[in-house]
Amino acid sequence: MSAVTPLKSTGAGTRRSRSQQAQIMRLLPRPLLVVILAVLLAFVLIPVVYILLASVNSDIAVARGDFWPTAFTMENYSKIWTTVALGRGLANSVIVAGGVALVCAFLAVATAYVLVRFQFRGRLTFLRGLLALQSIPGTLLLLPVFVLFSSFATVTGVQVIGTRWGLFITYLTFALPFSTWVMVTYLRGLPRELEEAARIDGASSWRILTRIVVPLSWPGIVVSGIFAFLLGWNDVLFASIMTNPDSRTAAVALQVFGATQEGGAIPVYGQMMAAALVCALPVVVLYLIFQRYLVGGLTAGGVK
Numbered sequence: 001m002s003a004v005t006p007l008k009s010t011g012a013g014t015r016r017s018r019s020q021q022a023q024i025m026r027l028l029p030r031p032l033l034v035v036i037l038a039v040l041l042a043f044v045l046i047p048v049v050y051i052l053l054a055s056v057n058s059d060i061a062v063a064r065g066d067f068w069p070t071a072f073t074m075e076n077y078s079k080i081w082t083t084v085a086l087g088r089g090l091a092n093s094v095i096v097a098g099g100v101a102l103v104c105a106f107l108a109v110a111t112a113y114v115l116v117r118f119q120f121r122g123r124l125t126f127l128r129g130l131l132a133l134q135s136i137p138g139t140l141l142l143l144p145v146f147v148l149f150s151s152f153a154t155v156t157g158v159q160v161i162g163t164r165w166g167l168f169i170t171y172l173t174f175a176l177p178f179s180t181w182v183m184v185t186y187l188r189g190l191p192r193e194l195e196e197a198a199r200i201d202g203a204s205s206w207r208i209l210t211r212i213v214v215p216l217s218w219p220g221i222v223v224s225g226i227f228a229f230l231l232g233w234n235d236v237l238f239a240s241i242m243t244n245p246d247s248r249t250a251a252v253a254l255q256v257f258g259a260t261q262e263g264g265a266i267p268v269y270g271q272m273m274a275a276a277l278v279c280a281l282p283v284v285v286l287y288l289i290f291q292r293y294l295v296g297g298l299t300a301g302g303v304k
Helices: 011-025 030-055 059-064 075-083 086-117 123-133 138-156 164-187 192-200 205-216 218-234 237-242 250-260 269-289 291-298
Strands: none
Touching: 030 269, 059 269, 075 086, 075 269, 086 123, 086 164, 086 205, 086 218, 086 250, 086 269, 123 164, 138 164, 138 237, 164 218, 164 237, 192 205, 205 218, 218 250, 218 269, 237 250, 250 269, 269 291
């Protein structure tokens, strides 16, 4: 009986297979791909460059339509803190959106752990309910939420509308279902063997959650927290109804500032551009810090 030995792949064969895979995976020719990427980058970068140049230009020059400033000035960045009252708006946004991100992320991982690892009556109904909540537009819930909080203040005497914690509860209500669904998808990809080994050693469910699940779930936690943060940071609709001048967020402050400049002789476009860049800076920094977690968290559950 002759023995059959497997053929060993040569280096040339390996390189050939890799080149074939690269050709198969490439959907577009390289020149066309470069052109498309350049056009997409132009669509994104040209407005950003214009905002940056307008923020260091004078209001008259921006209103005249000058793209390149004749004289660079940083006065717009110093004036926005008094003209727009941007400092208070940024502080309120950081407190509300940051609090929502932290609470939502850790509530989501605890809820997802129960939904994924335990079997109980109503589990599938709860999961379907989380998915169904994402299909309801937030604009439809604006009036019911306002009436609910107004009725609560009338019955209990506790003011909710116009406070930061009222806005915090509103954002947490909308962010928690999505964050929980993200964590459910992520925890389904974690191996059960680690938890079973810890349970054999006598670890409780709470200890398994805090010592094993949470450290392994940081990419998913970061993704759910950042989406919750963006929900509170970018929202204008609910923040304009649920806040007063003292609890106004940065997005509402920008909206009010832009509305007050309409119909003026010379709108302060330079200050508006500077305020927009300052409000966008925390989000950009957040993405740069947690970029590696975002890649892992967004692709979790895609491959089993």
